[in-house]
Amino acid sequence: MPRYRPPEALTGTPGKAVLPRGTLLYRVHGAHRPAHAFNPRPAHCLYGGGRFDGTSCDPYPYLYAGLGAAAAVCETLLRDLEFDPSGGPRLLPAAAIAGRRFSTLRLTTDLTLLPLLGGRDLAAVHQDPWLIHTEARDYPYTRDWAHWLRRHTDPWACGLLWPSKREPGERALALFxxxxxxGALRVEPDTALDLDGEAGRAWLDAVLEPYQVRLAP
Incomplete structure (x- = not known):
């Protein structure tokens, strides 16, 4: 595993991916926080936290989303859900959706992100698919790399864009x-679904079915 430290200098030329004004973003998030609100709490440098969270070493607010609804659902809810060796459906426990909401956002302006979409994008920043595919045990390292990437794409990179690990046909992103x-993010009216409510459970069941997942009773 490439757990090496980032180099001092960025010698490649990073790509740029522009999400145009009007692009829809999809989120599964805690209902206690507005859908367009960035998480202001830095993750611990070593323990807990997500792949590209801000930490005390670089305490930026962050927000994760998907460019498709499936990416938002899979990245948030299916990360640790193992397949049944007998071939039966995977069961998503009720605790996984308690207090969670699905929301849709719309960009009110163009945003330029650093793409990590393929081998060339990754090589340009001295990395390979480990950065976007590794599991939570390595997140302290990926967070450190995110801080390094921010330093070398200051001020233009508003976030990172990569293929969803759990739904590779869609893209996930982290915004800084x-x-x-x-005001770059606007909540789309009348699109929010509380996933632990009746309508939210019915919608989520339909999204999860192709992934061999069912909500536990």
Missing amino acids: GDRCPP
């Missing part, structure tokens, strides 16, 4: 709250 213009 200190680089996105105020």
Whole structure:
């Protein structure tokens, strides 16, 4: 595993991916926080936290989303859900959706992200698919790399864009709250679904069925 430290200098030329104004973003998030709100709490440098969270070493607010609904659902809810060796459906426990909401956002302005979509994109920043595919045990390293990537794409990179690990046909992204213009994200009206409510469970069941997942009673 390439757990080496980032080099001092960035010698490649990183790519740029522009998400145009009007692009829809999809989120599964805690209902206690508005869908367009960035998480202001830095993750611990070593323990807990997500793949590209801000930490005390680089305490930026962050927000994860998908460019498709399936990416948002799979990245948030299916990360640790193992397949049944007997071939039966995977069961998603009720605790996984308690207090969670599915929301749709719309960009009100163009945002430029650093793409990590293929081998060339990754090689340009001295990395390979480990950065976007590794599991949570390595997240302290991926967070450190995210901080390094931010330093070498300052000020233009408003976030990172990569293929969803759990739904490779769609893309996931992390936005940096200190680089996105105020008001860049607008919540789409009448699109929120509380996943632990009747309508939310019915919608989620339909999304999960192709992944051999069912909600536990």
